[in-house]
Amino acid sequence: MKVKTLEEALEFVQSVNLCTIFSGKVKGVPALWDAVDLLEDGGGRTKWGAKVEAVWTWKNELPETYPDDVFYGKIPGGHAVLMTIDYLRGTHFPEAYKPIEDCSELAQQVYEIVRLNPNTTGELRKEAMALHGCSKSRFDTALKQLQTTLNIVRSNEPGLKNDTWIPFSEVYLDLVDEAD
Numbered sequence: 001m002k003v004k005t006l007e008e009a010l011e012f013v014q015s016v017n018l019c020t021i022f023s024g025k026v027k028g029v030p031a032l033w034d035a036v037d038l039l040e041d042g043g044g045r046t047k048w049g050a051k052v053e054a055v056w057t058w059k060n061e062l063p064e065t066y067p068d069d070v071f072y073g074k075i076p077g078g079h080a081v082l083m084t085i086d087y088l089r090g091t092h093f094p095e096a097y098k099p100i101e102d103c104s105e106l107a108q109q110v111y112e113i114v115r116l117n118p119n120t121t122g123e124l125r126k127e128a129m130a131l132h133g134c135s136k137s138r139f140d141t142a143l144k145q146l147q148t149t150l151n152i153v154r155s156n157e158p159g160l161k162n163d164t165w166i167p168f169s170e171v172y173l174d175l176v177d178e179a180d
Contacts, residue, residue, distance in 0.1 A: 001015065001035055002035065002036075002037035003032070003035045003036045003037060004036070004037055004038060006058055006061055006062065006065065009032065009035075009036075009054075009058045009062060010062060010065075010066055010069065010070065012032060012035050013032070013062065013069075013070055013082045013083070013084060014069070014084055016030045017083060017084050017086070017087040017091075018081060018082075018083040018084075018087055018091075018092070019031055019032050019035075019081060019082055019083075020032070020033075020079055020080065020081050021033065021055060021059050021080045021081065021082065022055070022080075025079045025080075026075070026077065026079050026081075029081070032055055032058070032059075032082060033051070033055055036051050036054055036055055038050040038051040038054050059072055059080065059082065060072070060154075060160075062082055063082070063154070063156045064156045064157075064158050067156050067171075068085060069084060069085055070082055070083070070084065070085065071083050071084070071085055071087075071088045071092075071153075072153075072154055073088075073092075073147055073148075073150070073153060073154075074144060074147040074148045075092075075096065075148060076096070076148055078144045078147075078148065088172075088175075089175065093150060093172075093175050093179070094179075096148060096149065096150055097149065097150045097175070097176070097179050098149035098150075098151075099179075100149075100151050102149070103142075103145055103146065103149055103151065104141075104142060104145060106128075106132060106134055106138055106139070106141075106142040107142040107143075107145045107146050107149075107151075109128065109131070109132050109142075110124065110128050110139065110142045110143060110146060111146055111151055111152065111167070113127050113128060113131070114146070114152050114165050114166065114167060115167050118155065118164060118165060118166040118167075119164060119165065120162040120163060120164050120165075121143065121162065121163050121165070122162065124139075124143070124165060125139045125140075125143075128142070143165070146165075150168045150172075150175075151167065151168055152165045152166065152167060152168055153165070153166060153167075153168045153171055153172075154166075156171070
């Protein structure tokens with residue numbers, strides 16, 4: 001399948017159930033990057049080229065436009081992926097979900113910040129560093145853990161320019177309730 005549009009990207013995700021965003025990130029998992037048939041050099045609005053622009057935009061637009069069909073998240077190893085909601089419900093969630101109590105202390109503290117005040121990565125980092133004295137690296141590790149354990153998720157609210165994090169349960173309460 002050669003992907004050139006958002007709709008074709010949706011069809012690709014639906015055909016594979018799970019894919020990474022960029023090529024060669026996880027052995028045995030297809031990549032959206034490899035399916036996109038756009039110019040790598042030029043053809044876009046920026047110096048990055050049409051292919052990078054499309055893939056980078058679609059990783060957010062797919063779950064925003066098709067929230068009942070596509071989920072954006074991270075899998076163990078911290079790799080960004082797109083998956084069908086059916087795959088999330090039937091395969092990924094049962095394998096990946098960990099209660100917040102099983103996460104590191106800093107991850108629990110960052111989760112509490114997100115729970116009380118969903119915000120962008122930069123704002124959460126500033127608050128966590130001020131409140132808990134953590135480094136940028138430790139914060140990034142905690143945020144990644146919260147994503148891979150399905151405790152937080154990127155908001156699919158249309159028009160957000162930066163990743164804004166909300167509790168996973170705000171979007172998928174039924175899955176969390178079944179697990180707890």
